[in-house]
Amino acid sequence: MCFIELLDLFLPQSLSQIYRDSIQFLPQKVFTDVTSGEKKEIDLLAQVRYQEQEACFFIHVENQSYTEKVFAKRMFKYFARLHEKYDLPIYPVVIFSFDEPLRPEPQTRDFS
Incomplete structure (x- = not known):
């Protein structure tokens, strides 16, 4: 799937605000959990520019193909480190792509 089509599917309001020629894919970032030493790598990071502006923002895409108890916490850490x-x-x-369990993911999480 092309990036523009992915945005059209998942972020249609944002796609209308993006200057499409500005899309730059950044190298995958590796983050190390300082407490456990475990390394995690983000899947996709794109820098884009708003239409008719010089201001940029990032779109961070993760594909999650299995259930992970601490997934929300990991996403928060990625967000915090990128910020x-x-x-x-x-x-x-x-993008959740696992077959089981067949249940909706909650929109909020307890990070404790």
Whole structure:
């Protein structure tokens, strides 16, 4: 699936605000959990510019193909680290592609 089509499907309002020629894919970022030493790599990070503006923002896309108890916490850490590094708005998008369990993912999580 092309990136524009992905945005059209998942972020149609944002797509209308993007200057399409500005899309730049950044190298995958590796983050290390300082407490466990575990390394995690984000799936896709694109920097885009708003229509008729010089201001940029990021679209962070993760594909999650299995159930993970701490997934929301991991996404929050990615968000926080990207924000700390770049100080730009970040739009996280998750594509859940696992077969089971067949249940909706909650929109909010308890991070404790």
